Amino acid sequence: MTEEQLQALLHEMTTAEKVGQLTQFAGAFYSEQEDSTPVTGRIEFPVEEDMIKESGSVLGVAGAMKLMGIQREHLKKSRLGIPLLFMADVINGFETIFPIPLGLGATWDPALIEELQTISAKEAASAGLHISFAPMADLVRDPRWGRVMESTGEDPLLNSLFAAATVRGLQGKDSLIANDRVGACVKHFAAYGLAEGGRDYNTVDLSERELRDKHLPAYKAALEAGVKLVMTAFNTVDSIPATANSTLLRDLLRGELQFDGVVISDFGAVQELIPHGVAENEAEAAKKALEAGVDIDMMSLSYAHSLASLIDEHMIDSTFIDEAVLRVLQLKNELGLFEDPYRGVSLEKEQTVVGHPSHLALAQTVAEKSMVLLKNENVLPLDKQTSVALIGPYADNQDLLGEWSIFGKTDQTTTLRQAVQKQYTHAIYAKGSQLYERDEELLKEAIAAMEQTDCLLLALGEGKDRSGEGRSRSSITLAPCQIELARLAKETGKPVIVALFNARPLDLTELEPYADAILECWHPGSEGAKAVVAILSGKVNPSGKLTMSFPRATGQIPVYYNAYQTGRPLPPGSNERFFSRYIDIPNEPLYPFGFGLSYTSFGYSNRSLSSAKWDGSGILTVSVDITNIGEVKGDEIVQLYIQDVVGEVVRPVKELKSFQKVSLSPGETKTVTFEISHDMLQYYHSDLTFASDPGQFRVYVNGSSVCEEENTLTFSLVKS
Incomplete structure (x- = not known):
């Protein structure tokens, strides 16, 4: 349709039809075959038949035949023939499931994320979906928050790159979305990752400067990539719920950032303005x-119950509803739904596309690149002839897909036991314990298995029932029964390897002494077990790096690499009292941002800057030689950090500004060159101007965020 035709359609619509376009209900209301429990909460309310008839979009249901049927029945009843939009959470895959987003972040590979999201889009579109609620661009520093699994970590730059890559992968790069792509919806606007106490749906309190400097960049990157929808956050921003925050949505998002797409609330968030205490009833919630x-x-029923009467009673300007409806119609037009309400969907296409072998092959590759080797005391890789006792609640567990894999096929997922026994001839299995509960009989079986083999492989972690929305935790340690397994394994004197399956950074301080090697596997997806074995056996050399710090204790949270400088920084090696420190643990995390081991080692040398003084024009270059000083080929993620030594406001101790992945054969050296541009030095000042400070800057180039002072480079920014 042309814009004129859309305007004409809008003019022809009744108020009830307009309100319908602005309401979204779960698939259970459209199909008797659907589960009546929506995936993101349970809200019991009476939805009238007319509301369903006039509604504009459907939540959380997929399947080519099913959605074609719903669309067909809807169009029969729709006076103007306006098709439905089908939306769902396709976060890390549709049926082919990739690692959880926190694991995807550990690849440090935006191009790979774009590739896999293209696959996700193809599968989702073939099943009739139009919109995916991804990317989640929330910056997260608190691993107690259940939704940390849906983030890519604690760094603004990485989050921005991954958010943009996700949008490009899902939508493509054209304004009109092709039939094998879906629209993307960036969430949660804004700063939901800062929920107090890591507790879902909780309050957020931050300054506008902090919002702009740390949290907005990833949302902005998604907008610049052309994202079609923005989802509001459950939390408050400046004491106003995001869903009723006109400063946030109209002034910042639509005004300053010039977003002209659709804004959608999160699940039930409009109705929740009442318990928030900013609306007295449904009508006021809808109006706000x-x-x-x-x-x-x-x-929620706020719009459905209230908008029409608010307009009739002149309590709200009708232009607000017309603008909103037009945006929804424009989105449907960009998807091509007016020309083809089924967008080329067919059962044959779905069966051909979903779960294609090439998709599964990519899922294994991505899983391999996402895994992070946290510890290795010369026990990995494992020779094929090694006898292995595979023990633990994740040893024969198909729960590898993660919480948001709502269309994944858990019952078709290969377990670690199956993958290990295929690779290792001498492998025995014992469960040892339940995920969270001790079992004496299982423990006896595990002890017997430990005595029969040369090496002990423990498959430990937390299930998807401990992560995701509504699953915040006050303590993020492994269950005591799993720690007991690790202790008993260590007491055998045999090598102990831990494969860790989890969806958040955990406190591994108690586990770490019992393990000779720890491989962070995340919830790795459809082909995750095969990827684990590929790394354990040495077929694949691990290259993943953390994008979120692992704390030493829950009480250390939040702990993140780009913290602000303090007036009493703790001197290296000092235990003196009157500095910013804990008296019972080090300040540093157990495993820092950017950290990850390899089966080889890399040497850094000849760090250099192109100039010690710079006026900010052109480009300043940083060079470093990277050498593979080990015996196998490996990939290293070389990371560039900059510190603004003296700022107009207190600045972080370091900030990631660039990174490159290099592949090196044994003995090979490559020179890696980074370009520093003036915008890398800019930040939001106290008056919210975006500018740089003249003066000294420190530059660190390393394989993690841990940077030695002796390898620091410095330059001065001199402004004329």
Whole structure:
């Protein structure tokens, strides 16, 4: 349709039809075959048949035949023939499941993320979906938060790169979305990752400067990549819920950032303005949300019950509803739904595309690149002839897909036991314990298995029932029964290898002494078990690096690499009292941001800057030689950090500004060159101007965020 035709369609619509376009209900209301429990919460309310008839979009249901049927029945009842939008959480894959986003971040490979999201889009589109609620661009520093698994970590730069890559992968790069792509929805606007106490749906309190400097960049990157929708956050921003925050949505998002797409609430968030205490009833909640800029009310009846009467009673300007409806119609038009409400979907296409062998092969590759070797005391890789006792609650467990794999086939997922026994001839299995509960009989079987082999491989972790939305934890340690397994294994004197399956950074301080090697596997997806064995056996050399710090204790949270400088920084090696420190643990995390081991080692030498003084024009270059000083080929992620020594406001101790992945054969040396541009030195000042400070800057180039002072480079920014 042309813009004129869309305007004509809008003019022809009744108020009830307009309100319908701004409401979204779960698939259970459209199909008797659907589960009545929506995936992101349970809200019991009576949805009238007319509301379903006029509604504009459907949540959380997929399948080519199913969605074609729903669309067909809807169009029969729709006076104007306006098709439905089908939306769902396709976060790290549709049926072919890739590692959770926190694991995807550990690849440090935006191009790979774009590639896998293209696969996700193809599968989702073939199943009839139009919109994916991804990427989640929230910057997260608190691993107690259940939704940390859906993030890519604690760094603004990486989050920005991954958010943009996800949008490009899902949507493509054209304004009109092809039939084998889906629209992307960036979430949660804004700063949801800063929920107090790591508790879901909780308050967020931050300054505007902090919002702009640390949290907005990833959302902005998604907008610049052309994302079609923005989802509001559950939390407050400046004491106003994001879903009713006109300063956030109209002034910042639509005004300053010039977003002209659809804004959708999170699940039930409009109705939740009442318990938030900023709306007295549904009518006031609907009025505040619409006027703030929320176009679609997801899974509440606030709009459906109230907008029409608010307009009739002249309590709200009708232009607000017309603007919102037009944006929804424009999105449907960009998807080509007016020309083809089924967008080329067919059962044959779905069966051909979903779960294609090439998709599964990519899933294994991505899983291999996402895994992070946290510890290795010369026990990995494992020779094929090694006799292995595979023990632990994750040893024969198909729960590898993660919480948001709502369309994944868990019952078809290869377990670690199956993959290990295929690779290792001498492998025995004993469960040892339940995930969270001790079992005496299982423990006896595990002890017997430990006596029969040369090496002990423990498959430990937390299930998807301990992560994701609504699953925040006050303590992020492994269950005591799993720690007991590790202790008993260590007491045998045999090598102990831990394969860790989890969806958040854990406190591994108690586990670490019992393990000779720890491989962070995350919830690795459909081909995750095969990827684990590929790394354990040495077929693949691990290259993943953490994008979120692992704390030494829950009480250390939040701990993150780019913290602000303090007035009493702890001197290296000091235990003196009157400095910013803990008296019972070091300040540093157990495993820092950017950290990850390899089966080889890399040497850094000949660090150099092109100039010691720079006026900010052109480019300043940093060079370093990287040498593979080990015996096998490996990939190293070389990381560039910069510190602004003296700023107008307190600045972080370091900030990631660039990185490169290099592949090196044994003995090979490559020179890696980074370009520093003036914008890398800029930040939001106290008056919210975006500028740099003249003066000294420190430059660190290393394989993690841990940077030695003796390898520091410095330059001065001199402004004329």
